[in-house]
Amino acid sequence: MKWKTILGLAAMFGFGAVLFVNFGSQVGGYMNFEQAARTGASAHVVGNWADGRPTHYSRAQNVFTFYMRDESGAVHKVRYNNPKPANFEEAEQLVVQGRTQDGVFVADNILVKCPSKYNETKGLQQQASRSSNPQPSASARQ
Amino acid sequence: MDWLAGAWAIFRKDLRIELRSRYAANTLLLFALGALLLIAFAIGPQPVSARVRAALLWIVLLFAASIGLGRSFVAEYEGKTALLLRLHTRASMVFAGKLLFNLGLVGLLTVVATGVFLLLLGSSVGSPGLFVGTLALGAVGLTGVTTLLSALVARASGGGPLLPVLLLPLLVPLLVSGVGATRKALIGQRWMAAQDELLTLVGFAGATLSAAVLLFDYVWDE
Numbered sequence: 001m002k003w004k005t006i007l008g009l010a011a012m013f014g015f016g017a018v019l020f021v022n023f024g025s026q027v028g029g030y031m032n033f034e035q036a037a038r039t040g041a042s043a044h045v046v047g048n049w050a051d052g053r054p055t056h057y058s059r060a061q062n063v064f065t066f067y068m069r070d071e072s073g074a075v076h077k078v079r080y081n082n083p084k085p086a087n088f089e090e091a092e093q094l095v096v097q098g099r100t101q102d103g104v105f106v107a108d109n110i111l112v113k114c115p116s117k118y119n120e121t122k123g124l125q126q127q128a129s130r131s132s133n134p135q136p137s138a139s140a141r142q
Numbered sequence: 143m144d145w146l147a148g149a150w151a152i153f154r155k156d157l158r159i160e161l162r163s164r165y166a167a168n169t170l171l172l173f174a175l176g177a178l179l180l181i182a183f184a185i186g187p188q189p190v191s192a193r194v195r196a197a198l199l200w201i202v203l204l205f206a207a208s209i210g211l212g213r214s215f216v217a218e219y220e221g222k223t224a225l226l227l228r229l230h231t232r233a234s235m236v237f238a239g240k241l242l243f244n245l246g247l248v249g250l251l252t253v254v255a256t257g258v259f260l261l262l263l264g265s266s267v268g269s270p271g272l273f274v275g276t277l278a279l280g281a282v283g284l285t286g287v288t289t290l291l292s293a294l295v296a297r298a299s300g301g302g303p304l305l306p307v308l309l310l311p312l313l314v315p316l317l318v319s320g321v322g323a324t325r326k327a328l329i330g331q332r333w334m335a336a337q338d339e340l341l342t343l344v345g346f347a348g349a350t351l352s353a354a355v356l357l358f359d360y361v362w363d364e
Contacts, residue, residue, distance in 0.1 A: 009356070012356065020345075
């Protein structure tokens with residue numbers, strides 16, 4: 001009886017670990033551009049604007065293109081069928097959601113994480129947040 | 143040897159009852175065929191993407207299993223034979239016999255439903271090996287969870303409708319990775335491309351079966 005419990009628990013945790021490790025990589029989490037290209041499905045890629053490279057917005061086609069450096073350091077071209085998001089240049093982090101098509105990452109959505117306004121005045125912010133709602137530091141902009 | 147003989151006897155008993163009444167097989171197959179037929183009519187002649195086809199197939203399989211597999215334990219309680227089984231056999235034998243029987247039913251369901259599905263939606267399978275492997279792994283995982291939960295639900299009065307409610311949240315990992323791997327099989331990718339999904343299915347089947355082996359004693363014996 002004891003035997004069975006130990007063996008069963010070990011098997012359960014072993015298979016459970018296999019399940020969670022592999023399931024996690026399918027449903028969520030961030031990828032880099034290489035993984036996103038390999039899956040071919042919709043993916044979230046986190047990174048920064050490669051600010052040495054030019055950005056371009058075509059008013060006629062309503063297409064914004066820029067280059068983004070992902071967490072592995074690879075730089076990839078991103079196309080976004082919308083105007084440039086606000087605060088794009090100040091962003092400390094970008095998350096693009098979309099899929100790779102013909103070597104270009106086509107984003108359906110861009111999340112721009114801006115630096116917090118309250119970084120220097122932490123004490124003041126805590127006092128202020130008691131009386132009113134705190135400002136969110138990360139915001140999603142279409 | 144004794145244990146195997148006991149489990150085998152329970153399997154044969156269930157199989158014989160099933161062959162006389164055909165209750166579970168009829169429920170499973172009629173539901174699956176009806177749902178697939180309606181899907182084929184609803185979709186019409188337009189081609190559907192591989193992801194949608196894979197999702198439809200798995201949803202039909204999961205719902206059919208959740209409706210049809212609850213019967214065998216309920217029948218033991220309704221026929222007042224549960225006490226007899228408890229006196230004469232150990233819990234693990236009952237579980238092994240029922241598991242084998244349910245595996246047979248799910249196997250039958252999967253083969254028939256997949257055949258009809260491929261015929262009705264006229265879709266070709268890009269890599270048949272991966273397709274069969276995915277369905278087999280999915281069927282084992284599905285059987286493991288369903289057998290344990292149907293034993294649990296049979297104890298509750300009027301527990302029939304409870305099974306799908308309890309079962310479907312647990313089946314989310316199976317559904318997501320089954321659909322992912324099936325999509326890849328339909329569009330003809332190789333085994334390596336579906337590695338994550340297949341390992342998830344293996345992990346799901348193993349975890350649910352070992353949990354079921356551990357927990358069944360408590361469900362069966364008072």
